[in-house]
Amino acid sequence: MSEQALIPGAFPHRLPDWIRPTVLDRCGSTNDVVKEMARTGAPEGTLVRAIRQEAGRGRRGRSWLSDAGNLACTLLLRPGGTPQRAAELSFVTALAAGEAVDGLVAAAPKLKWPNDILVDGAKIAGILLESEADIDGSVAWVAVGMGLNVRHHPDMADYATTSLLAQGADVEPDQVMAAYAGAFDRWYRRWQEFGFAPVRAAWLNAAHGLGGPVTVRLHDRSFDGRLLDLDADGALLVETPAGRVRVTAGDVFFPHAAQTTS
Numbered sequence: 456m457s458e459q460a461l462i463p464g465a466f467p468h469r470l471p472d473w474i475r476p477t478v479l480d481r482c483g484s485t486n487d488v489v490k491e492m493a494r495t496g497a498p499e500g501t502l503v504r505a506i507r508q509e510a511g512r513g514r515r516g517r518s519w520l521s522d523a524g525n526l527a528c529t530l531l532l533r534p535g536g537t538p539q540r541a542a543e544l545s546f547v548t549a550l551a552a553g554e555a556v557d558g559l560v561a562a563a564p565k566l567k568w569p570n571d572i573l574v575d576g577a578k579i580a581g582i583l584l585e586s587e588a589d590i591d592g593s594v595a596w597v598a599v600g601m602g603l604n605v606r607h608h609p610d611m612a613d614y615a616t617t618s619l620l621a622q623g624a625d626v627e628p629d630q631v632m633a634a635y636a637g638a639f640d641r642w643y644r645r646w647q648e649f650g651f652a653p654v655r656a657a658w659l660n661a662a663h664g665l666g667g668p669v670t671v672r673l674h675d676r677s678f679d680g681r682l683l684d685l686d687a688d689g690a691l692l693v694e695t696p697a698g699r700v701r702v703t704a705g706d707v708f709f710p711h712a713a714q715t716t717s
C-alpha cells in the first residue's frame with residue numbers, strides 16, 4: 456500500500472457517537488485498511504475515509520476509481536451472527552447511501568440489486584462488503600465499503616454513471632459522509648432490533664426495475680425474465696418461462712434503460 460497521511464483535525468460534521476472517523480490523504484483501498492484494523496482489534500464504528508484511493512476495489516474484482524472529490528469510505532461492524540445474516544447489511548448500506556443522496560438531487564435514488572444506487576438510471580454509488588468469521592463460524596467483523604460519486608464520475612464502456620455534481624448538487628464528500636453515517640445509524644439499529652423485514656420492505660419500495668424485464672448474468676450463463684421480488688433472505692426472485700428462479704449472486708441488466716453492473 457502507498458503512503459497514508461492522516462488528515463489532522465476534527466471531522467467537521469456531527470456523526471453518531473459510535474462512529475469514529477479517520478480521514479486519510481491516500482491509501483490503496485479503505486476496505487483493506489479497515490480489514491487490517493479489524494484483525495488487530497479495532498472496535499465497531501471505526502470509519503476510514505480516503506481522499507484518494509489508489510487501488511479501490513468493486514465487486515467481482517473490478518476496480519473502483521475514486522479520485523479526490525468523491526467519497527470512498529469503509530465502516531467496521533461487529534454484528535456477530537451468521538454470515539448469511541451479515542450479508543443483509545449490504546441492503547442496510549444501500550438504504551443509507553440512498554438516503555444520503557435523496558434530497559440532494561431532484562430524481563429519487565433507486566436501488567439496484569444487489570448493491571448499486573442509481574440516479575436517473577445511472578450508477579452513483581456502489582457497495583463492497585467483506586467479512587471474516589470466528590472459529591465457531593460466527594461473524595467476527597464486516598468491512599462495509601461504500602463509494603459515492605460526489606464531484607465526478609468515471610466514463611464506463613458498459614454502463615451509465617453519474618455524480619451528485621452532474622445532478623446539480625454542489626456538495627463536499629465529508630457532508631455526504633455525515634448524511635450517510637446518520638442514515639446508516641438509523642437503518643443499522645432498525646435491522647438489529649427488527650431484523651431484515653423492514654429493510655427488505657424499504658429496499659423494495661426504492662427498487663429499480665421491479666416488475667419489469669431483466670437479464671440476469673451468472674458466472675456461467677445468462678437468462679431473461681421478469682423481476683418479481685426480493686426473497687426473505689435477500690435473494691432476487693425472477694420469473695422465467697421455466698419457472699421462478701432465486702438469484703443469490705450475479706449481475707442484473709435492464710433493457711431499454713441505462714445499463715449498470717454491480
Ligand SMILES: O=C(O)CCCC[C@@H]1SC[C@@H]2NC(=O)N[C@@H]21
Nearest residue numbers: 484511512513514581582600602
Ligand atoms: O460497485 C461496486 O462494485 C462496489 C464499489 C465499492 C467501492 C468502495 S470505495 C470504498 C471501499 N474501498 C474499496 O476499495 N471499495 C469500496
